[in-house]
Amino acid sequence: MTTALHLHQTPPPQPSNAISTTYQTHHRAATQPPTTGTRIALFYTGPADRCDNYAICGVNSNCDVNNSPTCECLQGFIPKSLEKWNSQNWTDGCVRKVNLDCGNSDGFLKYQGMKLPDTSISWFDRSMNLEECENICLRNSSCSTYANLDVRDGGSGCLLWFNNIVDVRELTSGGQDFYIRVAASELGADTLFSSAFLILAFPLKHTSHNKGLNKMQEFLLGTLTNDQDIAVKRLCNNSGQGPKEFINEVVLIANLQHRNLVKLLGCCIQDDERILIYELMTNRIEARKSLLNWAQRFQIICGIARGLLYLHEDSRLRIIHRDLKTSNILLDESMNPKISDFGLARTFGGDEVEGQTKRVVGTYGYISPEYAARGNFSVKSDVFSFGVIVLETVYGKKNREYFDDNGHDLLGHAWRLV
Known part of the structure; x- marks a missing residue:
C-alpha cells in the first residue's frame, strides 16, 4: 500500500x-x-482487493470478489478466448454473442450498484435526462453504454461510452446504475413487457384456464386477434421457480432456434408476476402415448433426439436441460415434438463437459443415478432422461406407473430384459 x-x-x-x-x-x-x-x-x-487492479477482467466483463472465478462476461457477451478464460487469463476480455443491429431494435440491460467503466472513451451532456440519453445512444452505432452523469436528486445528465467498456466491478455497497446495449435477441427477442402492455400487445379473442401439475403453474390458453393460438404460462408463488430460474428460461429460449424446441413469443416480469407466452402446442406426449401408432412414436423419439443434439452439440453454448420428462415434451398438430421448460437448464462453454451442484433439481424417475446421488450432471444426464422418455413412449406408460410381476418399475423391467 x-x-x-x-x-x-x-x-x-x-x-x-x-x-x-x-x-x-x-x-x-x-x-x-x-x-x-x-x-x-x-x-x-x-488495490484494496483483486478487483481494484485496473482492467483485470479485460473488456466487456465484470469483476466480483464474491464470485469464483472473479471475472465474468457481461450479459450478452462471451469470452474472446475460451481457452485463456478457463485458465483464468482474462486479459482478452469478452466479445458480443450477437452483433448489434445498429437501429432501434437494439435494447439495454440494466446493471445496478456498479463501479462505472473507465471514462477514457466517453462523452457527456449535463442537460439531458436518462430517456434522452438512451435515445441518443441508440442513434449512434458506436455507443455501447449510458448512465446518468449525476446521481443526486434522482439523477440527471447523460454519460455515454463507445465501443468496448473496461474496468467494471460490482460493489458491495453504493455504486451507480448503467445500461449496456445488446441485440434484441439478448433481451428475449423483444419479448419483455409490463403486465399492462401485455394486455394491449396480446389481446385475446378466446381464453380458457388449465391448472398445471401440482398447481405449480397456471396455463391460459387463447387466440390472438391475428388468429394465432397461444399458451400463457403463469407461475404460482409456490412453483419453486424463482426470478433467477425464470430469467434463465427466458434468455435460453429466446436465443435457441430449432424446430424441436418450443418457441417463446413473449414474457412479463413485474413485481411477483412471472408470465411466459408460448406458441400453443395442442398435445402433450404424456396424454397421447396410448393413442399413438408406431410411426408417430418413432417420429416423436427422433424429434426429441434432434432437439437434444442441438442443445448438446450445435447451439452456441452446450446446454444441459436437467428436467427432461414426458410432461415437458409438447406436440404440435402434426405430432412433431418440441422440448419445453428450460427453467432448470445450465450452460457449459468450451471444453466443459460436467458440472456439480449441492441442490439436486429435476423429477425423480427421470434424473440419472449419479445426479441424484452426488449432484453430478452432464449431457449424459439428459441422455438418461431421454432413455426414460423412449421407454415410456414405446410402452405407453409412465415409469413410476408401471410395475411388472416382480414389482419392478419400467426402468427395472427394461434392465432385466437387457
Whole structure:
C-alpha cells in the first residue's frame, strides 16, 4: 500500500466534453505544486482487493470478489478466448454473442450498484435526462453504454461510452446504475413487457384456464386477434421457480432456434408476476402415448433426439436441460415434438463437459443415478432422461406407473430384459 497527497482543487473549465479518468486525476494531483487556497488531504492508493487492479477482467466483463472465478462476461457477451478464460487469463476480455443491429431494435440491460467503466472513451451532456440519453445512444452505432452523469436528486445528465467498456466491478455497497446495449435477441427477442402492455400487445379473442401439475403453474390458453393460438404460462408463488430460474428460461429460449424446441413469443416480469407466452402446442406426449401408432412414436423419439443434439452439440453454448420428462415434451398438430421448460437448464462453454451442484433439481424417475446421488450432471444426464422418455413412449406408460410381476418399475423391467 502506498501513500500520497491528494489536492482538492476546482479544475479549470474544459474546452471540450472530454472526461478525465480517476487515474489521470490522481496523477495530476500528485504532480502539480500546491497553490494558494489548496486544501491538502492524506489518502491511500493501491488495490484494496483483486478487483481494484485496473482492467483485470479485460473488456466487456465484470469483476466480483464474491464470485469464483472473479471475472465474468457481461450479459450478452462471451469470452474472446475460451481457452485463456478457463485458465483464468482474462486479459482478452469478452466479445458480443450477437452483433448489434445498429437501429432501434437494439435494447439495454440494466446493471445496478456498479463501479462505472473507465471514462477514457466517453462523452457527456449535463442537460439531458436518462430517456434522452438512451435515445441518443441508440442513434449512434458506436455507443455501447449510458448512465446518468449525476446521481443526486434522482439523477440527471447523460454519460455515454463507445465501443468496448473496461474496468467494471460490482460493489458491495453504493455504486451507480448503467445500461449496456445488446441485440434484441439478448433481451428475449423483444419479448419483455409490463403486465399492462401485455394486455394491449396480446389481446385475446378466446381464453380458457388449465391448472398445471401440482398447481405449480397456471396455463391460459387463447387466440390472438391475428388468429394465432397461444399458451400463457403463469407461475404460482409456490412453483419453486424463482426470478433467477425464470430469467434463465427466458434468455435460453429466446436465443435457441430449432424446430424441436418450443418457441417463446413473449414474457412479463413485474413485481411477483412471472408470465411466459408460448406458441400453443395442442398435445402433450404424456396424454397421447396410448393413442399413438408406431410411426408417430418413432417420429416423436427422433424429434426429441434432434432437439437434444442441438442443445448438446450445435447451439452456441452446450446446454444441459436437467428436467427432461414426458410432461415437458409438447406436440404440435402434426405430432412433431418440441422440448419445453428450460427453467432448470445450465450452460457449459468450451471444453466443459460436467458440472456439480449441492441442490439436486429435476423429477425423480427421470434424473440419472449419479445426479441424484452426488449432484453430478452432464449431457449424459439428459441422455438418461431421454432413455426414460423412449421407454415410456414405446410402452405407453409412465415409469413410476408401471410395475411388472416382480414389482419392478419400467426402468427395472427394461434392465432385466437387457
